[in-house]
Amino acid sequence: MTAPTGTGMPVVTVTLNPAIDQTITVEALKPGSVHRAKAVRHNAGGKGVNVASCLADWGVPVVATGLLGAGNAAPFEALFQAKGIADAFLRQPGETRVNIKIADLAANDTTDINLPGLSAEAGALAKVRETVRSLAEPGTLVLLAGSLPEGLSNDAYAVLTAEFAAAGARVVLDSSGAPLAAALASTGALPFCIKPNRHELEDWAGRPLPTDTDLLEAARGLQRRGVAVVVVSLGADGALFVDGTRALHGRLPPVNALSTVGAGDAMVAGLIAAFQQGGDLDEVARLSVAFAAAKLGCFGPNLPDPAIVRSLAAEVVLRWC
Numbered sequence: 001m002t003a004p005t006g007t008g009m010p011v012v013t014v015t016l017n018p019a020i021d022q023t024i025t026v027e028a029l030k031p032g033s034v035h036r037a038k039a040v041r042h043n044a045g046g047k048g049v050n051v052a053s054c055l056a057d058w059g060v061p062v063v064a065t066g067l068l069g070a071g072n073a074a075p076f077e078a079l080f081q082a083k084g085i086a087d088a089f090l091r092q093p094g095e096t097r098v099n100i101k102i103a104d105l106a107a108n109d110t111t112d113i114n115l116p117g118l119s120a121e122a123g124a125l126a127k128v129r130e131t132v133r134s135l136a137e138p139g140t141l142v143l144l145a146g147s148l149p150e151g152l153s154n155d156a157y158a159v160l161t162a163e164f165a166a167a168g169a170r171v172v173l174d175s176s177g178a179p180l181a182a183a184l185a186s187t188g189a190l191p192f193c194i195k196p197n198r199h200e201l202e203d204w205a206g207r208p209l210p211t212d213t214d215l216l217e218a219a220r221g222l223q224r225r226g227v228a229v230v231v232v233s234l235g236a237d238g239a240l241f242v243d244g245t246r247a248l249h250g251r252l253p254p255v256n257a258l259s260t261v262g263a264g265d266a267m268v269a270g271l272i273a274a275f276q277q278g279g280d281l282d283e284v285a286r287l288s289v290a291f292a293a294a295k296l297g298c299f300g301p302n303l304p305d306p307a308i309v310r311s312l313a314a315e316v317v318l319r320w321c
Helices: 047-058 074-083 122-135 156-166 177-184 198-205 212-225 263-276 281-295 306-315
Strands: 011-015 019-026 039-045 062-069 086-092 097-104 109-114 141-145 170-174 229-233 239-242 247-251 317-320
Touching: 011 047, 011 122, 039 047, 039 074, 047 062, 047 074, 047 141, 047 263, 047 281, 047 306, 062 122, 074 086, 086 122, 122 156, 141 156, 141 263, 156 170, 156 177, 170 263, 177 198, 198 212, 198 229, 212 229, 212 239, 212 247, 229 263, 229 281, 239 281, 247 281, 263 281, 281 306, 281 317
Parallel strands: 011 062, 011 141, 019 097, 062 086, 141 170
Antiparallel strands: 019 039, 097 109, 229 239, 239 247, 247 317
16 A cells, blocks of 8 residues: 555545634643643644645645635645645635644543634635536545534535535535534435544434444445445544445554544545545555554644555454444
């Protein structure tokens, strides 16, 4: 398994509600107490931006689009320029939201506080749709990622998925809650691939899914309805991968994590990179789990050298379900 050379059809990532991630590291988080931060980092973020950043590190050509506040666009512009990501974001008046992430070293976990974002209008969404339509060719991988900004209806992803699929694009959707439910309930085309975590899949199913059998049954149900590939991320336990004929579980042994922020987005990047390479389900599982594990050793939406990712991919343990 080798990283691509950076040639070929670009991936298009769509982030309608991006954010600047402010990660504050503390020794131990104690609610109601005063804390002295050990470190503070600011990264241009949002699911689609994070995925684009990881894909660029792997050598995949990427066009990033969506809605961006003109007042604080500089961190995003710097990221895109540094990584060679084509910037097709529509600038809007105002500032992109800030997401505060408190990294607790003692508990080895992260507490998220997501602030409100910009309000979007139908006209702005129409311009993003035009941008994607101009880029999407048959087979193009288009990622729709993250939450929806205020002003857009919950069926926005359902509408976009149907429109881009009609143009021949393979749509990967990484969202949750009402926007995900609306996209999966659509009478139009469903996404080519989705990647909920256990909680998000339970939220969609409306019931607990405590066992592997429960997860597999829910994923199989979505696959039968028209989602070609269903991936359920399970944190340190890896992920479940289901396509039309097979299902498998992939995982790596626990690794030391500098930052868990964006690990799920890195997994999505690995999925897309494997799809871009024409990989089968084994390769999709290996590369996406390796991307997520490799990201744990990096701050921000970054991957280490591709050789490290390839080494991790070779170590992924696969179990057929």
